[in-house]
Amino acid sequence: MKILVTGGAGYIGGTVATILLKAGHSVTVLDNLRHSRREEIPAGVSFVEADVADRPRVESLLRDLQPEGVLHFAALIEAGESMQKPEIYFRNNTASTLALLEAMLATGVDKLVFSSTAAVYGEPKTTPIEETADLAPTNAYGESKLLVEQMLRWFHQIHGLRYASLRYFNVAGAVGGRGEAHEPETHLIPLILDVALGRREKIFIFGDDYPTPDGTCIRDYIHVADLADAHILALQALSGCDRMIYNLGNGNGFSVREVIESARRVTGHPIPAEVKPRRAGDPARLVASSAQAKSKLGWQPKHPDLDDIMASAWAWHQQRYTR
Numbered sequence: 001m002k003i004l005v006t007g008g009a010g011y012i013g014g015t016v017a018t019i020l021l022k023a024g025h026s027v028t029v030l031d032n033l034r035h036s037r038r039e040e041i042p043a044g045v046s047f048v049e050a051d052v053a054d055r056p057r058v059e060s061l062l063r064d065l066q067p068e069g070v071l072h073f074a075a076l077i078e079a080g081e082s083m084q085k086p087e088i089y090f091r092n093n094t095a096s097t098l099a100l101l102e103a104m105l106a107t108g109v110d111k112l113v114f115s116s117t118a119a120v121y122g123e124p125k126t127t128p129i130e131e132t133a134d135l136a137p138t139n140a141y142g143e144s145k146l147l148v149e150q151m152l153r154w155f156h157q158i159h160g161l162r163y164a165s166l167r168y169f170n171v172a173g174a175v176g177g178r179g180e181a182h183e184p185e186t187h188l189i190p191l192i193l194d195v196a197l198g199r200r201e202k203i204f205i206f207g208d209d210y211p212t213p214d215g216t217c218i219r220d221y222i223h224v225a226d227l228a229d230a231h232i233l234a235l236q237a238l239s240g241c242d243r244m245i246y247n248l249g250n251g252n253g254f255s256v257r258e259v260i261e262s263a264r265r266v267t268g269h270p271i272p273a274e275v276k277p278r279r280a281g282d283p284a285r286l287v288a289s290s291a292q293a294k295s296k297l298g299w300q301p302k303h304p305d306l307d308d309i310m311a312s313a314w315a316w317h318q319q320r321y322t323r
Ligand code: UDP
Pocket: 079, 080, 170, 186, 187, 188, 189, 191, 203, 204, 205, 206, 207, 217, 218, 219, 256, 279, 282
């Protein structure tokens, strides 16, 4: 298959692009390289340096390429930042995706796999969260993605767009020489591993007064290799099924303190931690039910164990700074 991957120089998009290439697909990556580096473009893809919002450029690319489908990863992803600068989230995530959808419509490309997020749920009423749960984001990041999901529903109904919206929980770990890194780094696991490497003095825990057993936020961590598998299955399934919305998580929740404990076990480093005030917009507990993805896509996470996920992240993190 010929596939366009937006954000394919990033952590998740790059991982999926690499797996698609290995499976024999022809992959074109579109990335503006604003949050990733040229060296991170997967070897073997055709690369186009452009912004998803550049409608004429994307339209002419789609017209030339006529891909089977688009995997749309390009986005801003920091919940904390979105509570300081919501406008850049609505512009880069919502408005940019509208430009992409218009370009797809104009060129007859009718299959999309969209990177959505657990943040669309906000503070869930029950756990594990099912796809039918209320959608009430507590941060502008989640809202920017939920607005896209709403556009997708109308594009599906009116224009026949076929789509899979995959709601990621907390993606972590490394595979095939690619691991989690953002610039600037704000995510929990890479920051903890920076402490283990001596690149930071301590990890700050953002709030220990949440209504959870140890007071810190609970998240569901999923290995990036498992997440990548789900994308390939979703893209294949779009030939038969025209609209899918699935959670992707492990169904196990770990608190910030438990994640730090896992890193202590895996790295052998004491990892000093200090409690700070809450970060705006963080729900207390986000844990997925992925029953739908399992039964409908035949998806099965192969690396559900947090220490295994942490060990793969740690191996990559160490070699990243010793190369
Ligand atoms: N977190 C933290 N210290 C940090 C970074 C994150 O305590 O330095 C917490 C954050 O408040 C959240 C959890 O770790 O409860 C996961 O945050 P991350 O930014 O990794 O992912 P998110 O859940 O926001 O997508």
